[in-house]
Amino acid sequence: MxxxxxxxxxxxxxxxxxxxxxxxxxxxxxKKPEFIKVSINEVSSVKKSRAYALGKRMLNTCNTSTFKPFTKEEATDEVLKKINKDKIAMTCQNILRVFGQFQDMKLVEALRNDEDGLTIFRYKCEYEKKYKIKELRVSINDENKITAITTKDWNDTYHP
Missing domain, CATH: 1.20.5 (Single alpha-helices involved in coiled-coils or other helix-helix interfaces)
Structure with a gap:
């Protein structure tokens, strides 16, 4: 036994x-999806203008204190659930305190993952205080809807 x-x-x-x-x-x-850098000229102008307009609208919220919510045609359900007035207000307080008023943003690069149909646009953001550069990342799917929108400290190389 x-x-x-x-x-x-x-x-x-x-x-x-x-x-x-x-x-x-x-x-x-x-494994994380792999994004490949693509020429900005190769990306659809509709995607570029959608990413710029919605990203700028989000960042201008801090200047105007009014947020026009995204619609179902502009963003996925997941993004609509995550973005709310309280979260934006808290983020805006920090951004205004550290960086000042938002001025503009410049598209620096686009990255593409054909496997899941996402394109990430990386923008350098210009603020009133110039001592630190912020990045805005806008991810758009093949339906031209935002799947993610985030801000980070600028880094010359893309890090997921």
């Missing part, structure tokens, strides 16, 4: 070690 118990315990230990090893090697971990 002891031998059966030891065999069962050994089998259980081996099974447990194997499952940990599989998780540690990352066999089941999803």
């Amino acid at each position: 002891k031998k059966v118990a030891y065999c069962f315990l050994l089998l259980l230990l081996i099974t447990a070690c194997k499952s940990r090893k599989t998780a540690a090697t990352g066999e089941h971990v999803e």
Whole structure:
């Protein structure tokens, strides 16, 4: 009976070690989508103008203190749920305090992932205070809807 118990315990230990090893090697971990830099001229002018207009509208909210919500034609349901007046007000307080009034933004690069149909536009944002550069990232799908909009500190190379 002891031998059966030891065999069962050994089998259980081996099974447990194997499952940990599989998780540690990352066999089941999803990889992040890979974006490839594309020429700005190759990107649809509709996508470029949509990204610019909606991004600028979002950043101008801090200057005017009024936010015109995105519509279902402009943004995905996930974005519509995440963007609310309270979150924007809090973000605007920090931006105004540190950077001052938003002035404009310039498209620097576009990145594309054909697998999921996303295009990311990276803009350098110009603010009243010039000591630090901010980036606005606007992600648009093939339906020309915003799937994400974020601000970060500017970095010359793209980091997801």
